[in-house]
Amino acid sequence: MSMMGEMTFFLGLQVNQSPRGIFINQSNYVLEILKKYGMEACDPVGTPMEIKDKLDLDQNGSPVDATKYRSMIGALMYLTSSRPDIVHATCLCARYQAKPTEKHLKEVKRIFRYLRGTVNTGLWYTKDSGIELTGFSDADYAGCKDTFKSTSGGAQFLGEKLVSWSSKKQDCTALSTAEAEYVSLSVCCAQVLWMRTQLTDYGFHFNKIPIYCDSKSAIAISCNPVQHSRTKHIAVRYHFIKEHVEMGTIELYFVKTDYQLADLFTKALPVDRFNYLVRRLGMRSLSPKELERLAKSQ
Structure with missing residues (x-):
């Protein structure tokens, strides 16, 4: 073992420690996977999942490249270690990895579109609690x-x-x-x-x-x-x-x-309810500049 100083990065997790608390996110990884799957210029959406209809096997749907679909699910699964807000949507889409169709791929892409608008979101652990x-x-x-x-x-x-x-x-x-x-x-x-x-x-x-x-x-x-x-x-x-x-x-x-x-973690929710719960779970969106300011604060 070697003492490498204060932890700032661990297996893709970015750890920002400041006098007020600790912020854990994976913004670099999010940008990386958005680029990998050609979604870096997509339009962002407010929630990772639509409420209207639940996913099913979609027996008559047009099949899509299963390897790419599984790769996208795998990338999202790795992200769930700091993003509880996408856990339900990702786990639901992961049920259809055997025979994915265009309908399933559209839902996975929606999660990426949600990530596009929430790149800097992560878990904020306050010092005094x-x-x-x-x-x-x-x-x-x-x-x-x-x-x-x-x-x-x-x-x-x-x-x-x-x-x-x-x-x-x-x-x-x-x-x-x-x-x-x-x-x-x-x-x-x-x-x-x-x-x-x-x-x-x-x-x-x-x-x-x-x-x-x-x-x-x-x-x-x-x-x-x-x-x-x-x-x-x-x-x-x-x-x-x-x-x-x-x-x-x-x-x-x-x-x-x-x-x-x-x-x-159980169902798709409307934007207002979704944002309320995300906030209550202790998730915040902090840009690199805001993190710098926090690090300097007393």
């Missing part, structure tokens, strides 16, 4: 048009700082919104418990970790120690959340959908 562990869990019921499986979305925070996020199609087919939310809660719980174990190594001990969910039914299922006949069909591996609620490791709280931060 707490270190409490919290989680947000959400689900989009039967969101997949091909399999009718739901999409789980999760976000985990340390204080006000977003440190972990996910958007994933559920393995099982949920029979109700409550069940989809319950499965998503379990996934979020597993991630929070893993983070809790990791943080123990650094001397932080957490109990009664709050997880916020916008489904009262899912919370009721989790807090009821009796296995109800209506929940027996849910895979056993999702029921471990009940134990942790009983033990007091985690606590579940209801949050209105308006304030559900994980909403961003």
